[in-house]
Amino acid sequence: MKEDAKTKLALNSYTKLMRGAESVTVRVGRKMSDAGLTISQFGVLEALLHKGPMCQRDVASKILKSTGNITLVIDNLEKQGLVRRERSLEDRRFCTVLLTEKGRALIEATFAEVEAAIAAEMGVLTDEEQETLGRICKKLGLREG
Amino acid sequence: MKEDAKTKLALNSYTKLMRGAESVTVRVGRKMSDAGLTISQFGVLEALLHKGPMCQRDVASKILKSTGNITLVIDNLEKQGLVRRERSLEDRRFCTVLLTEKGRALIEATFAEVEAAIAAEMGVLTDEEQETLGRICKKLGLREG
DNA sequence: AAAAAATAGTTTGACATTTAATCACTTCAG
DNA sequence: CTGAAGTGATTAAATGTCAAACTATTTTTT
Numbered sequence: 001m002k003e004d005a006k007t008k009l010a011l012n013s014y015t016k017l018m019r020g021a022e023s024v025t026v027r028v029g030r031k032m033s034d035a036g037l038t039i040s041q042f043g044v045l046e047a048l049l050h051k052g053p054m055c056q057r058d059v060a061s062k063i064l065k066s067t068g069n070i071t072l073v074i075d076n077l078e079k080q081g082l083v084r085r086e087r088s089l090e091d092r093r094f095c096t097v098l099l100t101e102k103g104r105a106l107i108e109a110t111f112a113e114v115e116a117a118i119a120a121e122m123g124v125l126t127d128e129e130q131e132t133l134g135r136i137c138k139k140l141g142l143r144e145g
Numbered sequence: 146m147k148e149d150a151k152t153k154l155a156l157n158s159y160t161k162l163m164r165g166a167e168s169v170t171v172r173v174g175r176k177m178s179d180a181g182l183t184i185s186q187f188g189v190l191e192a193l194l195h196k197g198p199m200c201q202r203d204v205a206s207k208i209l210k211s212t213g214n215i216t217l218v219i220d221n222l223e224k225q226g227l228v229r230r231e232r233s234l235e236d237r238r239f240c241t242v243l244l245t246e247k248g249r250a251l252i253e254a255t256f257a258e259v260e261a262a263i264a265a266e267m268g269v270l271t272d273e274e275q276e277t278l279g280r281i282c283k284k285l286g287l288r289e290g
Numbered sequence: 291a292a293a294a295a296a297t298a299g300t301t302t303g304a305c306a307t308t309t310a311a312t313c314a315c316t317t318c319a320g
Numbered sequence: 321c322t323g324a325a326g327t328g329a330t331t332a333a334a335t336g337t338c339a340a341a342c343t344a345t346t347t348t349t350t
Contacts, residue, residue: 001272006268006272007260007264010264010266011260012279013270013275013279013282014263014266014267016283016286017166017169017278017282018166019286020162020284020286021282022209022286023285023286024159024162025163064167115152115156118155119151119152119156121285122285123151124284125158125284125285127151129281130155130157131154131158132277132281133161133162133281134158134161134162135161136277137161137164137165137278138161139165139270140165140169140269140270141164141165142269
């Protein structure tokens with residue numbers, strides 16, 4: 001294959017990848033905003049639900065965002081009474097972030113809806129296509145840089 | 146297949162799709178920020194380069210952003226002298242957005258780099274994988290809602 | 291022609307995001 | 321023990337993002 005055609009193929013599949021991912025993100029994200037949560041807020045609550053309380057640094061790495069960002073996201077969640085900060089006593093640099101009851105109820109309900117939405121989105125693909133997509137995307141994500 | 150396993154498969158391929166897309170976006174985006182452009186700014190300049198001058202509404206739909214957003218992005222590009230607005234004389238509601246010479250030079254150089262980066266990213270996949278990925282992602286992007 | 295509807299763009303307000311600077315606290319070396 | 325270096329969190333500044341309200345202009349209705 002000529003270099004030119006190779007580049008064309010790459011650009012083409014890149015564009016479809018981005019459009020497809022964006023498309024799914026928007027539609028799934030709607031479930032989160034219906035619950036009054038942004039994507040980041042959802043990510044934080046979901047991490048706390050499934051991994052338990054953790055410090056902000058861990059939250060940040062879990063949802064792939066900067067720690068500066070997390071401070072603000074957690075500020076906003078705290079204002080809504082969905083999470084609570086606890087300054088660690090052993091090492092006072094750390095904050096442990098915990099779900100409140102209200103936060104737990106909200107994320108449990110919302111997570112179920114989001115999960116259903118994801119299943120519906122991916123459901124337009126056959127099982128085999130989903131497996132293939134997963135395998136190919138994993139290759140794309142592996143590289144460091 | 147049980148419903149539960151189906152959901153699991155969907156969540157799994159969804160996660161890999163998002164991680165893969167994010168990963169590629171970050172690495173390709175680095176080429177843009179090296180040129181002092183944000184992803185949105187790059188998108189606007191690229192549209193103008195390849196489609197010619199157009200009004201803001203068309204720019205917005207081209208890069209899938211809101212018109213309120215485009216106003217700001219173009220404001221910032223204009224400040225940097227990369228684009229120019231011209232209020233249409235036939236219908237004064239429209240602004241035509243044009244590349245300046247400086248803008249054209251910058252986007253031509255940057256586009257070449259980005260194109261190369263995309264080719265490199267997608268190059269970890271075989272040609273067949275790229276075709277398959279494109280086909281599957283297209284299915285994901287088609288639905289409305 | 292006047293009123294109503296539609297359209298392009300702008301503004302505003304709330305949140306997100308990154309990078310870099312800074313603060314608070316802990317650890318470690320001398 | 322004390323000063324330096326390291327680490328978690330916060331803050332600040334710049335940009336982006338959307339939705340919703342608003343302005344200006346044009347088109348459509350009546």
